[in-house]
Amino acid sequence: MSAYREAVERVVRAALAEDAPWGDVTSEHLIPAEADATASIVARESGVFAGGAAVEAAFEQVDERIRITDLVDDGSAFGTGAVLARIEGPARGVLRGERIALNLAQRLSGVATLTARYVAAVEGSGVRIVDTRKTTPGLRMLERYAVRAGGGRNHRFSLSDAVMAKDNHLAVLAAQGIGTAEALRRLRSSLPHTTHIEVEVDRVEQIHEALEGGADTIMLDNFALDDLRAGVALIGGRAVVEASGGVTLETVAAIAATGVDVISVGALTHSVRALDLGLDIALRA
Amino acid sequence: MSAYREAVERVVRAALAEDAPWGDVTSEHLIPAEADATASIVARESGVFAGGAAVEAAFEQVDERIRITDLVDDGSAFGTGAVLARIEGPARGVLRGERIALNLAQRLSGVATLTARYVAAVEGSGVRIVDTRKTTPGLRMLERYAVRAGGGRNHRFSLSDAVMAKDNHLAVLAAQGIGTAEALRRLRSSLPHTTHIEVEVDRVEQIHEALEGGADTIMLDNFALDDLRAGVALIGGRAVVEASGGVTLETVAAIAATGVDVISVGALTHSVRALDLGLDIALRA
Amino acid sequence: MSAYREAVERVVRAALAEDAPWGDVTSEHLIPAEADATASIVARESGVFAGGAAVEAAFEQVDERIRITDLVDDGSAFGTGAVLARIEGPARGVLRGERIALNLAQRLSGVATLTARYVAAVEGSGVRIVDTRKTTPGLRMLERYAVRAGGGRNHRFSLSDAVMAKDNHLAVLAAQGIGTAEALRRLRSSLPHTTHIEVEVDRVEQIHEALEGGADTIMLDNFALDDLRAGVALIGGRAVVEASGGVTLETVAAIAATGVDVISVGALTHSVRALDLGLDIALRA
Amino acid sequence: MSAYREAVERVVRAALAEDAPWGDVTSEHLIPAEADATASIVARESGVFAGGAAVEAAFEQVDERIRITDLVDDGSAFGTGAVLARIEGPARGVLRGERIALNLAQRLSGVATLTARYVAAVEGSGVRIVDTRKTTPGLRMLERYAVRAGGGRNHRFSLSDAVMAKDNHLAVLAAQGIGTAEALRRLRSSLPHTTHIEVEVDRVEQIHEALEGGADTIMLDNFALDDLRAGVALIGGRAVVEASGGVTLETVAAIAATGVDVISVGALTHSVRALDLGLDIALRA
């Protein structure tokens, strides 16, 4: 089982427990155990789908006899009214799993859809749109997957797997008389040789030290377009260039046009609008 | 410790682990262990605050020496630029806890702020604005708390603690020749006497059976305003009346004016826009 | 899998671990791995059965090759000598699961049997016999299930899902000049509209305030029979009436005859006498 | 922290979660956060106390500001009306912890009290009264502790730490032409030298093989008094002698008088009658 699928199974298990600590009193008392149902997940608006594994996990964990078919691929674009999956099995289980399946598929499809709009906005530029650590607590692996489903790419996973030296870090060292270049050299000598080192700079002038210290990526934070262009020119391919801050669907194309390599967008995950998906249930003949 | 606080501590613990499975390589290699920092959480837009416990938990779990002061009360309204809390302690810990504290406070304040707008829109009507089960997996207790912080009220917590007989439930029974009134009587006789029974109806005519069956609450789903008024009149105080479906900030006042008791709003939690809060860090002199 | 079954699986898993943290040294060293056994669970006294899921879980978790057949339904009455289930499979597993299967089936059948006696004692009265929160720590879902298997009904599940305002709660408020009716109105306005509110009263005179406050259920605690009758008359159908305190198999019929709706009996679960069940093992030919 | 105390803390934590998955809605909505209460645990019948650690854990886990004083020692005998502990602190916490503290203290005191009656019945005989594996799932460490508090002793903890070769085990081997003595020799050679080997025999004649095989303890199962005496004489101090089966408060003295070393009594834990203890709450002046 892939690490992503394992994460989905874990999230779904916790969500089901949260949603019914001692059972679904409505279904258990109203619906006969032997009643079956068929249902469809239907799009009430257009978008890009993500979360198929969550749909499968929600219904299968509730009742392993439930069958999910016609599940569209993650990353597929769909229009209003599209059927995204069919669910068939014991009615109690279908009703029990519905809310959790939708809660996750709506959110993840929301992430994928928004990401796809950013990616489309920079199409042809060669720039990659990436996420940030502004993810929902507990859902990072799922939301990062949804970003990829929408055509985006991921930034570092966590604080453990890559360095991001921000202004605050550098300020602490500056206060002790240690410059950026020296700080980066120290990092390089104590970290694994496999650890990527990214540095945030707020002004064009800071780029020199970042380059001197051997940064792998230089993040230009909240730079005006002209400054982005100047930064790209100054770096000249010696480091990956990331733009960050103030990125919207309106501004992203212009930012991409400055020649940066990567644009990171916190909004991809920090303000997820649930896509409007519904479950239409039919009794099985 | 209250159940809410316990939930916050648990969510924060998982979020910190997710955000740094084997430590914060940047801070640990760049920031001296003995360096201190002071920081402020500052509002970059106005809103209603929620998530103080998450801020405390994030920093205290990272380093118990960190002190949080001047934390505004949950439910307080604030303007752009307001300082919502001050954080003081070891710089490594302050930098380590920042993202998790913000990720939670931004989301919960987003929920509280949106809720407050709905509540304001129905002010004076006596109607209560309530949440739904469309919460973020894993965060239900936190988001429900934020709804209350914004002046809203909660619906049932889960599938376990109250009945909500929806159209699909009733359709299954109808197919077996069992009417709504009879179904509700059966529920009443098998459930604990403490279990509240709510029924969803889609048309005014269904209200008769719901009343006959002794429903505690009747939910009028996607009713036009005129139908809502007719439903309220028909029920005549014999059950709580809940309106649901198609509720927006534009429509909510008119819905409230129909005389319903409760309006449930999925958007309070299913599409949380993170409020823009930032952490301004200063080195301690 | 139903919430009850999940709870059973969890309890059995913990019980098996507790009973053999590093294996069953007797069976593993004495019994050949390939030896099979058949066994029967036999009643050494009469009663009402509960715990079939625990029997299945105990043997299946130990060895998935074990087959359980002829398992009597939960809620079935049986006489001395009755065979309640047959177990067939690897001898090591049968011997390993025996104690845990019996420990649970004996207790749950004990609960069901006692409950059935209370239910029989009030037969025809229309009164429901319900349990309380005096359950064995960790086994609440199982014991509540056994109460239902014995023909009883359940009270609220926990402190989270319904209000029970007891004398102590009301006394605190009285000390602040807040009467019962006012307290109940405050509860109603802040709790979800789906939360049932029950109030305990110790004297007939307190009933007026409970009714005025809109209590859903009024519990008459330790009332004499005459007072119960007076209380029932006074309430007049405006709230559910629960009798509690001093309920025994000798007194329960007279209490039921007073016209109360519900009688709660702590003894159903607080003092479980294990029913005498045994496992007769035979080697498989 | 002792292993017993750790087990108590774990059981209490699970019990509190089970009893209020999302808080105590009554206390949280009715009782002011700043109200204090004092309370006493009072005996409504006489007995022997056990469970002091559970009382402490229940209240301290709920609110660390609660103070428990005048807690009687485990193993103390007390009369009706005795005060077993005083609890003082925030009223919400006192009300929240009450049921869990009592549920455990009542059960454990029930075990201790029953054990003490068995021990008293054999006083002067030098025989030890011991428990069995017929404990409540999840509570073995607590119930075994209560047996000791009542003056009893413990048998092996689990299937992992000592051998008990029962008739079924031996029958499997007999079917393969392996006698008891040979079976015991095989056990001895493959088990750790520290593993105690006990054999169950159903007839006096089986004792010879048990002795020949070098059993450490021989359990005489369901022996008549005369046979017990014969068995004791035959064994002649070469193994510990345990009597089991059909032991009641009426028969235990006669069994003890046969000269056996140990009498195991399943009833000590398999049918715990909760001792009647109550919590009298007073508001703090």
Added chain:
Amino acid sequence: MSAYREAVERVVRAALAEDAPWGDVTSEHLIPAEADATASIVARESGVFAGGAAVEAAFEQVDERIRITDLVDDGSAFGTGAVLARIEGPARGVLRGERIALNLAQRLSGVATLTARYVAAVEGSGVRIVDTRKTTPGLRMLERYAVRAGGGRNHRFSLSDAVMAKDNHLAVLAAQGIGTAEALRRLRSSLPHTTHIEVEVDRVEQIHEALEGGADTIMLDNFALDDLRAGVALIGGRAVVEASGGVTLETVAAIAATGVDVISVGALTHSVRALDLGLDIALRA
């Protein structure tokens, strides 16, 4: 599932999570999902195998479609170049499970191989070679199994299941005027009758008290060969005799020749040299 197998599954699960918290980025991005591979675990040096269950668990947990065949039995001796198992299935899974399977099989085979050398060194003496509590944290059940696979035997599992009264314990009591014999008698009277009591002595003279107190096993710690012989003679079969301290492959035969029953060797597990095993992968045609 045996307790050993359950422990293996648990250790493997944790190891896989530790080795790839959010997936194997190399295989997932480089290897097509549909590519299959066959592989062999090959011995690069001779030894005794242990850890077959770990090999199975590692690959099966990663992908249940992987098949393990030709797995040699635990306890088998093998030469350089021997194939110990064949693995066949999806290439991603084979590559993902490789390191964990080898990490465990190499260590456990290292334990088995070293144990076998000790056992061979005392062959014919009737002495048993046993392990100690000097096991790798978290791996005790696995390493004890490997000792048995190598022909050794186990000592007590833990501090819970048998007494080992060491010099420090006895010194504390001596300081209070309590001698060894009296201390052992006290232990005997308060412990379960199934608890084996072992005493450590440092000088021949201490043996008298140990015998008088009724020790089940007497451990002669760091005794010279002559003293071991004297101890054995003095004990004369009244207790099991264990030798401990300074045991090496060079000295163990001479120690065994003194007539002791058991020799405990910490080195079996405290300094595990991983046996050199490799995984040769081939693409499946």
Added chain:
Amino acid sequence: MSAYREAVERVVRAALAEDAPWGDVTSEHLIPAEADATASIVARESGVFAGGAAVEAAFEQVDERIRITDLVDDGSAFGTGAVLARIEGPARGVLRGERIALNLAQRLSGVATLTARYVAAVEGSGVRIVDTRKTTPGLRMLERYAVRAGGGRNHRFSLSDAVMAKDNHLAVLAAQGIGTAEALRRLRSSLPHTTHIEVEVDRVEQIHEALEGGADTIMLDNFALDDLRAGVALIGGRAVVEASGGVTLETVAAIAATGVDVISVGALTHSVRALDLGLDIALRA
């Protein structure tokens, strides 16, 4: 609390539970609860220390009243007889924590000591000695810490945080007509820009493609010394150069002299010899 310290606490907690599932029967029955002890951890051979946090955690978790003083710093070299820490507190706790503290400190000091010997062997060369994924399951964070304490550096933490494209990976792609350079470019385009890409090559000729594909590190696996020199020259600073395979204390200096940047040594952690440390206990006056 640092991520390392949290890992230590977790490992120690599991180890204590494993070592005494239901308490330390020897100490609890022999040692008076009020007896105190002082003890010293003493080196029985020279080495480099690691594991101070494990010593603290073992004793503090057992009894928070135990005080650890004079603990030498991780990374300190010491001679035979050196006192590495003093422990003072309740005797039961000191005896209970001893084995776990030593089991961990001995292993971690073994890792640090061996690492220090490798580091010393390449002193002055500027080469870094790094660990591998051949760590003990469950102890990776601790063993990697010990490598650093010994003066070594770490390689990637896991399969999740950096790419290592081995011969098997590349062979799969080659079979599909995809060369190494193309494979690396594909990796680069789909992975986060922060992911370091390392490629293993077995022959000098493969280096060209690795360079062409833009590898960050090129690992020369089992190269002869001359080939290492040739590889270093060919790479010419365009990638980090790692040597691996056949590294021993005898060969490491010559390997370092070839000009490689990094030498990875599996033996640092796969065959940990426990350093001989003991706990000398004294009763407190």
